[in-house]
Amino acid sequence: MDEALLRAVVPPVIGILGRRGADFAAAEDAVQDALVEALRVWPADPPRDPQGWLVTVAWRRYLDAVRADTSRRRREVLVEEEPAPGPGAETDDTLQLYVLCAHPSLSPASAVALTLRAVGGLTTRQIAQAYLVPEATMAQRISRAKRTVSGVRFDAPGDVGTVLRVLYLVFNEGYSGDVDLVAEAIRLTRRLAARIDHPEVAGLLALMLLHSARRPARTCPDGSLVPLAEQDRGLWDTALIAEGVEVLQAALARDRLGEFQAQAAIAALHADARTAAETDWVQIVEWYDELVRLTGSPVARLNRAVAVGEADGPRAGLAALAELDPTLPRCTAVAAYLHERDGDPATAARLYADAARAAPNLAERDHLTKQAARLNASLRDGTR
Known part of the structure; x- marks a missing residue:
């Protein structure tokens, strides 16, 4: 079974069902049912047209669900005659799924989960493992997200910037469990770049x-x-x-x-830069100036302070840092680094320890704790 092929054809199949009249939640559920059937049937009898096969089976699953739902009998008139199976146009459908899954009404976490499910073709279990949460919790998150966007038309315009921010969030999650989210984010962004x-x-x-x-x-x-x-x-x-x-x-x-x-x-x-010493920090500061101009992001300003400290010296970096909110995440760690560069190990050690207590993950906490321990040991040795 070619898992990569399955994941590649999921978005266009959902899109085709959407154009035939299924809302997003129903289309996505029907495609997931079809994928389960594909896992059962394909190893022994692989189809010549995998996407067409999935369209046919998913549409039948959708019809079965509609006909079984007595509260939606009026819709049976719309779906009574089944359209001929076929792959249909892929590009627009896939692009619209990116936009739909990054809908502004969704929280960032929900948008990421829905993107991984509908566009990435990952299972709920895989997404849950990647985010280190119970599968039931992730299933509820995805179900709520699908309900939120169920009334949104597939042809509704969307903001590319919102889609990109969702993909960037996927990338920044890194790797955990059996799904490499860095590789997944790159794969999805490549697909988007091929379509827009x-x-x-x-x-x-x-x-x-x-x-x-x-x-x-x-x-x-x-x-x-x-x-x-x-x-x-x-x-x-x-x-x-x-x-x-x-x-x-x-x-x-x-x-x-x-x-x-x-x-x-x-x-x-x-x-x-072939070595750290050869890094062109002056140009990096100039690019951070552009980034701050474009976004006004406090994180960009924080990273700019580090670059200024490298380009113009640690005191210049500390002066840039003094303009920022000290409660900004990782601000204390940057201050520790710049104070160490400025020849003040006692202040740096204290700040490294403070930063470790506020670190967002175990690896970062351990790194900052080691920096504080290194400087404290050096200070003790220097007083003997």
């Missing part, structure tokens, strides 16, 4: 490729974090870097700069 000619779609794809290229060097075998400056750059995936840079350059050439292109440009400058 938009520089920010290309910018997001480039950003994902460039960040993913550094992934093998980001952790030790024991799972502990390796800071960018200490990573073994020989482990970086040069093919992904080359592809990411090529995609980014094509997007930038269109002169329609957006936030994902700016972030990708920063990632490309990091990837271009």
